[in-house]
Amino acid sequence: MSIILRLFLSMLKIGCFAFGGGYAIIALLENEFIAKRKWIDHDEFFDVVAIAESTPGPIAINVATYVGYKLVGVVGAVVATVGMCLPSFVIMYLVSLFYEQFMEVTLVSAAFKGIQICVVYLIASAGLKMLKKMKKTPQNVAVFFITCVGMMLCTLFDIRISSVWFIFGAGVLGLSVFFIRKSKTKGENKK
Numbered sequence: 001m002s003i004i005l006r007l008f009l010s011m012l013k014i015g016c017f018a019f020g021g022g023y024a025i026i027a028l029l030e031n032e033f034i035a036k037r038k039w040i041d042h043d044e045f046f047d048v049v050a051i052a053e054s055t056p057g058p059i060a061i062n063v064a065t066y067v068g069y070k071l072v073g074v075v076g077a078v079v080a081t082v083g084m085c086l087p088s089f090v091i092m093y094l095v096s097l098f099y100e101q102f103m104e105v106t107l108v109s110a111a112f113k114g115i116q117i118c119v120v121y122l123i124a125s126a127g128l129k130m131l132k133k134m135k136k137t138p139q140n141v142a143v144f145f146i147t148c149v150g151m152m153l154c155t156l157f158d159i160r161i162s163s164v165w166f167i168f169g170a171g172v173l174g175l176s177v178f179f180i181r182k183s184k185t186k187g188e189n190k191k
Contacts, residue, residue, distance in 0.1 A: 004072055004079055010037065011064050011083030018060055018088065024119045025060045026126035039067055042133050049130070054167055060084055139177040143170055 010032055018025045026049060033039045040048070052062035061084050068080025095102055102108055134140055147170050154161050 004076065007068055007071060007076055008079050008083040011068075011080045012087060014060070014064075015084045015087035023059065023126060024122035027122050027129065029060065029063055030126065030129065033067055039071060046130060046134070054171070143173045143177070146173065
């Protein structure tokens with residue numbers, strides 16, 4: 001089977017089960033791209049997820065586009081993006097045609113409540129996997145701790161701050177650590 005067809009079918013499969021949006025799908029992406037297909041490694045996956053969170057658009061589509069581009073170039077990016085989007089488009093189109101009748105069915109309503117619980121698990125699972133595999137340098141732990149404390153304080157005191165600011169702040173902290181390390185390395189090399 002050609003790489004383009006495998007890429008399309010993998011993205012189509014993930015797109016079919018992408019309930020809960022970007023963060024919930026990270027576990028599925030990680031399993032498909034790293035464990036099953038070995039298209040990228042853990043470090044590259046973490047970098048891609050960080051970039052995908054920071055750029056406009058859904059995380060899953062951004063990651064799919066990157067992986068497709070890495071494997072086959074522009075054609076791969078297009079194929080991966082279409083494969084990821086197609087199931088959602090078809091499902092949402094069909095649901096929109098029958099939305100009122102659809103949500104009145106008790107079994108469908110109950111199924112969506114169950115899916116909501118599953119989404120919480122998928123998000124937590126992806127976060128814990130990424131946390132376990134994160135390099136535990138003092139700087140990474142400090143950025144993680146500062147971000148968690150900031151988010152908890154905002155939740156406790158009902159302060160509404162967009163998650164974009166947390167991502168931006170973590171990026172600034174990461175860049176600060178990078179430049180501090182770089183200046184220390186330059187200083188040590190001069191000695």
